[in-house]
């Protein structure tokens with residue numbers, strides 16, 4: 001008999017470093033794959049002959065299918081954009097106002113202190129190994145200190161480091177929701193919530209934002225959607241795609257709804273503090289004494305390094321509603337990918353403590369003046385209604401589609417804008433919202449001026465006064 005089977009036991013504690021494999025024994029007998037003493041047992045068959053293949057179950061041909069989870073993972077932005085015919089006008093250079101990556105044009109570099117922190121982390125040789133799956137204690141402490149405030153105190157134990165804010169959202173939804181549950185998400189809103197939820201069999205109920213009220217939440221609509229299967233409500237503040245920033249009073253009203261129905265909140269605050277001068281950002285947690293909140297954030301936008309993939313969840317649970325169960329759930333789920341890149345974790349404390357205020361300030365001044373430029377230009381374009389943002393890096397522009405009979409809706413409108421003017425704006429259908437488009441305001445000023453001029457020319461060519469309007473004009 002030459003068949004051998006190695007039984008490798010893992011005790012599930014440290015999965016890295018020298019403790020990775022805690023017991024390894026040579027064993028000639030099969031153990032039927034059952035857990036032994038609560039420890040998982042993995043068979044490693046050396047020549048494969050220990051488990052004779054059953055004739056009946058043997059596959060006759062290859063038939064490898066994608067998993068249901070993969071098939072149910074859909075990005076609405078890709079679904080819309082990939083279906084568009086984007087053929088720019090060869091006589092005009094392309095201007096993409098669609099990409100939510102502030103680094104693409106090179107006009108908004110991160111600060112030197114941020115780069116230096118990263119270089120120092122590499123040079124220290126201290127951050128080449130595995131970290132705990134929720135991140136180094138020191139790095140979590142740094143995040144806790146940076147965001148802690150008397151109304152919403154934080155300690156290292158309340159911070160989970162993640163691979164970008166995207167993973168923070170994924171973890172938060174995975175920890176709070178089961179298949180068959182539902183979550184409430186904004187419309188228009190960032191598409192990832194739906195992508196993550198639907199892939200896990202979680203229903204997404206969209207609550208309306210009100211453009212005429214600077215994209216405040218329609219609270220009655222929000223409340224009407226809650227049922228016994230609602231496991232969390234997602235609040236994005238400041239907002240992508242709207243650039244809106246909610247007032248303290250509005251946030252308090254949102255919290256009242258959550259409190260009344262005992263629904264925890266996922267606060268997507270990746271654009272936290274990115275608000276224009278004259279406007280204030282209030283984190284949801286700083287206004288609540290009872291609603292349990294998972295606040296998701298990261299370095300991507302405020303520090304202008306989205307590719308570094310550093311995000312976090314801040315656990316706010318002053319009444320111990322989440323308790324150890326949700327904390328443990330987050331820890332367990334974080335063990336699926338063992339935390340974010342350790343070099344950036346090593347740089348985190350220095351990034352948070354040493355980035356000068358002048359860096360944040362000059363970026364926000366730039367975003368405000370770019371948004372104002374775009375708003376002022378497009379306000380006087382026939383058939384368009386831009387809505388002035390108060391923060392983040394976006395502006396939404398309404399299309400009075402009745403005045404553009406050449407187009408069936410925002411997708412058609414933005415597609416033809418590319419064909420004729422080589423300007424690409426994201427149709428708001430990508431955010432499940434019709435007859436708007438989103439402009440990213442991180443582009444250099446001269447590009448924004450040129451893009452707005454081309455949008456004006458395009459609208460002037462296609463705008464048709466409604467017949468009643470033209471009658472009125474004739475009289």
Ligand SMILES: Cc1ncc(COP(=O)(O)O)c(C=O)c1O
Nearest residue numbers: 100164165166190240270298300
């Ligand atoms: C509202 C919102 N949340 C989360 C994210 C994801 O951030 P990250 O790049 O850190 O994963 C984005 C990115 O555009 C966003 O706009």
